[in-house]
Amino acid sequence: MGVLKPLHQSPAVEESTPGADCLTLYDRYGGLAYGLILQIIPEPEQAQRILIDLFSSPQVKSYTEFSNRVSCGIIRLAREKALAARPATLTKSLTVNDTTDKSAFDLSFYKGHTIDEIADKMQLSRAGVLTKISSYFKHHRSPQL
Amino acid sequence: MKNYHYLKNGFLEAHLLGLFADQEKEEVTQLLATDNDLLDSLDEIELEMEEHFLRYAVPPPPGIREKIELRISQTEIEKWVQPDHTEQSQKSTETASKEPQYVNVEFDDTHIRVHKQWKTAFIAIFILSKVFLILGLYYYFKADSLQQEVTRLKAETQVQQTVSPRR
Numbered sequence: 270m271g272v273l274k275p276l277h278q279s280p281a282v283e284e285s286t287p288g289a290d291c292l293t294l295y296d297r298y299g300g301l302a303y304g305l306i307l308q309i310i311p312e313p314e315q316a317q318r319i320l321i322d323l324f325s326s327p328q329v330k331s332y333t334e335f336s337n338r339v340s341c342g343i344i345r346l347a348r349e350k351a352l353a354a355r356p357a358t359l360t361k362s363l364t365v366n367d368t369t370d371k372s373a374f375d376l377s378f379y380k381g382h383t384i385d386e387i388a389d390k391m392q393l394s395r396a397g398v399l400t401k402i403s404s405y406f407k408h409h410r411s412p413q414l
Numbered sequence: 415m416k417n418y419h420y421l422k423n424g425f426l427e428a429h430l431l432g433l434f435a436d437q438e439k440e441e442v443t444q445l446l447a448t449d450n451d452l453l454d455s456l457d458e459i460e461l462e463m464e465e466h467f468l469r470y471a472v473p474p475p476p477g478i479r480e481k482i483e484l485r486i487s488q489t490e491i492e493k494w495v496q497p498d499h500t501e502q503s504q505k506s507t508e509t510a511s512k513e514p515q516y517v518n519v520e521f522d523d524t525h526i527r528v529h530k531q532w533k534t535a536f537i538a539i540f541i542l543s544k545v546f547l548i549l550g551l552y553y554y555f556k557a558d559s560l561q562q563e564v565t566r567l568k569a570e571t572q573v574q575q576t577v578s579p580r581r
Binding site: 291295296299317325338341345348349378384401404409 | 425431433434456459463466468474478479481482483486489
């Protein structure tokens, strides 16, 4: 599909389609962000709205200017936007069923609870929760790599 | 030792995932600015995280890319129009009031976008046109047959009139 382009811009702007960099990022990280948003909000329509909002946001545009840490920037932003748009029904109180590494990661990343809250509920120290999150990644990275 | 503590206890992971409050974020950022080893570790962890989240990636449905493209274009146009508008209003209100303000845009598309309610309207118009066509044909042929009947009756009357004077 085509786009509407304002005329009489500066030559630097006219050279590229507006948002081409954001679309490149979408092509690369769209699936990653959509999967992550769906984990937080399991409603496809709302998740798609957040995805559109994410990749058309000025923050993503700022990531195009720096080559480093783009993926983590998008991961953080997708999480922030999804948690902010999460319906009230999903923002339940903190319930801890187990104290596994995955549980610590899920509660902090996908559910949006603070490290202190999780530490309190799991009866662990702050450092203990952070170690669990780190171990979760180490556990996941080692068998597949 | 402090760096080791940061590396060992998942501070870098939490920092990359945005799990820290502003104060801790500042602390880690300051530490990263002075330690190249930590920065290298951060790069490694970032790659691992990207791989981790890519395992759970879900391809977005088709059409999302176009919607993002459209949203970006709209934002670009709004950005372009707003400063220009304020500039003009500051310059003079007399010229602005005389001339209508248009946004010059280049339309790079072979498609027309219409509201989806038009789909129902087009279907209704199509069905109505077919109904009227059928009705038109029906009444045309009916009128034609009636016309033939009238002609036939006229011919019969004329024949009767020509026969009756002879009697």
